[in-house]
Amino acid sequence: MLPGQHEMNDPLDNLLDTxxxxxxxxxxxxxxxxxxxxxxxxxxxxLSTQRNLVIFVATIMSVVIAYFASGE
Known part of the structure; x- marks a missing residue:
């Protein structure tokens, strides 16, 4: 066992869990x-709609940046 690690059945952990x-x-x-x-x-x-919107905007921005970075 590494220093600072406790046993899985530490009495303090059991008390806190209870x-x-x-x-x-x-x-x-x-x-x-x-x-x-x-x-x-x-x-x-x-929240799922917000998450999807953020992913969509990040994807579009990545495509635009990649296009201009490629020099075309």
Whole structure:
């Protein structure tokens, strides 16, 4: 084992894993979260649409740069 590495069954890791997996009690906020979420503006594009748009623009820019770099 390398320095700084812990065993897979480290007691501290097991304790932390157990604590993090325990269910936290729900804190009643009187509907505050629902009201805030309702007032947030809607996204214009989904994340997948945004991702596809970025990839498309990057591809077009790469083609244009390659064309001018080739000297034609």
């Amino acid at each position: 604590r993090l997996r325990e269910e936290m009690p729900y804190l009643d906020d009187g509907g505050f979260t629902a009201r805030v979420m309702k007032q947030l503006p809607r996204r214009r594009f989904s």
